[in-house]
């Protein structure tokens with residue numbers, strides 16, 4: 001028996017088996033997570049299918065109001081959820097940590113409630129009335145990662161139910177407990193079956209992507225897993241939104257003041273300890289300002305209090321899990337072995353906890369693992385360039401295309417260059433900012449579809465045309 005339960009049809013369902021969830025700051029067990037069987041997944045999907053019959057037909061205003069109630073519930077339980085999130089995810093309570101994530105989740109839920117997809121009258125004359133409507137797709141399967149577990153869950157859940165779908169969500173086994181509790185709280189303001197949560201390891205995600213009664217999968221995670229999701233979803237031609245990894249480049253032009261831009265670059269690179277899909281992960285700096293830029297970046301990345309996120313003055317937590325920690329350390333060691341110059345950080349403290357300070361590595365180049373592979377941690381390679389066209393070519397040279405940025409004293413010049421980046425969002429003089437009314441998604445292997453705003457809402461619907469002939473029957 002585990003401490004937490006699955007949430008199926010509005011009820012907390014205990015499971016026979018469970019597995020421990022580890023606090024990455026202490027390596028202690030936070031709690032036992034329930035292990036769902038295939039039969040329990042089927043029950044959750046059945047509950048969602050049955051709830052869909054009524055939920056897809058309730059008045060649009062009621063579904064909008066439900067989003068508002070979710071926002072209020074998140075606000076009311078913010079402190080409890082933030083504390084649990086910090087214990088299982090590792091991020092600090094303060095700064096852009098757990099309290100920020102809960103604030104963002106409530107804001108996103110509230111804003112999504114205000115969005116609408118009204119009918120479009122295409123033709124209305126003496127021969128016919130032709131109206132394009134948006135209908136929910138059915139049961140949505142949501143598969144979430146461990147970096148922003150609650151915010152990403154809200155990004156999946158709220159637009160789905162706003163448009164009349166019902167949901168079965170499966171959080172990452174690294175950070176499942178806060179999602180289980182959040183879904184339990186949301187169920188207090190939703191009809192039973194509209195939102196269900198299953199947890200487990202191994203094959204649960206794959207079962208969802210193959211499930212004949214799930215009509216759409218929204219997935220946020222790695223590119224490799226995204227490809228698997230797409231493959232197994234093909235069997236039943238599911239609708240898909242895939243938000244996958246990035247390896248975002250930032251290009252620093254020769255006209256910037258390094259001291260002025262350094263704090264923004266560090267913020268864009270190390271948001272959530274670098275464990276953010278659209279964090280700045282490769283920094284291309286013009287040769288004429290390279291050394292000065294490196295010095296100012298070191299200043300901006302220094303004196304950040306690293307530790308257990310439950311301590312109020314902590315500003316940087318651990319890397320979320322041992323697998324990711326080993327990966328980031330491996331990329332760092334490979335860079336050093338190939339001539340990378342460590343500007344700061346890199347000194348890995350002894351355990352417990354998966355800690356690594358903000359680490360800047362200079363004199364690295366394309367073709368090295370630290371540049372070509374997504375680090376997803378507090379590690380930033382700084383690459384020298386002389387020719388701008390060459391820097392743009394290198395920035396566009398990978399399979400990823402989530403975000404990118406250009407930094408310049410001349411914003412028009414910056415915008416012209418940013419438009420040449422092959423990515424879903426191109427920022428000028430900032431990196432990584434998102435908003436609930438601005439579409440966000442990747443190109444190339446960074447994903448399919450967008451989230452947020454009306455464009456994001458459309459992804460949870462299919463078009464139905466209502467064609468009413470006015471000729472005599």
Ligand code: NDP
Nearest residue numbers: 144145171172201202205206221222225228244245277376
């Ligand atoms: P994954 O992409 O493997 O996992 C994300 C989610 O997908 C989890 O809930 C996982 O659950 C589930 N999953 C795994 N395999 C399948 C499958 N075949 N079918 C359906 N669902 C599946 O991310 P990892 O946690 O393994 O992290 C690996 C790398 O991914 C990181 O190093 C980072 O580079 C990147 N990443 C990117 C994120 C982003 O926001 N774009 C977020 C997290 C990671 P389970 O493990 O139980 O199968």
